[in-house]
Amino acid sequence: xxxxxxxxxxxxxxxxxxxxxxxxxxxxxxxxxxxxxxxxxxxxxxxxxxxxxxxxxxxxxxxxxxxxxxxxxxxxxxxxxxxxxxxxxxxxxxxxxxxxxxxxxxxxxxxxxxxxxxxxxxxxxxxxxxxxxxxxx
Ligand SMILES: [Fe+2]
Numbered sequence: 001x002x003x004x005x006x007x008x009x010x011x012x013x014x015x016x017x018x019x020x021x022x023x024x025x026x027x028x029x030x031x032x033x034x035x036x037x038x039x040x041x042x043x044x045x046x047x048x049x050x051x052x053x054x055x056x057x058x059x060x061x062x063x064x065x066x067x068x069x070x071x072x073x074x075x076x077x078x079x080x081x082x083x084x085x086x087x088x089x090x091x092x093x094x095x096x097x098x099x100x101x102x103x104x105x106x107x108x109x110x111x112x113x114x115x116x117x118x119x120x121x122x123x124x125x126x127x128x129x130x131x132x133x134x135x136x137x
Contacts, residue, residue: 003027003116011128013064013136019057020120026050027112030105039105046108047091054084061127068134076127079119086111 005024010017026049033042058080065073090111094104 003031003113006121008125009120009128011064011124011131011136013131015060016057016064016128016131019053019060020124023053023057023120024116026053027109027116030109030112034102034105034109037102039100039102041100043094043100043105043108047087047094050087051091054080054087058084061124064131064136065127068131068136070127070130072123072126072130076123079123083115083119086115 003024005021009020026046030042030046033039058077062073062077062080064070065076070076090108094100
């Protein structure tokens, strides 16, 4: 499965859509770095990016879920917490580890691919549909 922007992901809320597009761009960048065997600082930069990203993105999504009384909020928020946990584990594993090699990058790629496939393209797509119908913006 390719990680790319699809119209079904659109929530109608510009801020959420842009955050999703940003994440997709970062995952694609990591894939390119792996393809060209130029991983360098990519993984550590990515962890830093994902920390800021998940904090602000999840806050945005959760704000909209509350505002529009989204019925699946508990399940959705649980998934966000789970991703934060995964991210924390990755951070512990790689911070202070000078050897960020191809295997590390592939591990990161796998986790992000999984998050995209299980969360963004399914759980967020359901939320997107709900927000669109609710006329959120
Ligand atoms: Fe989400």
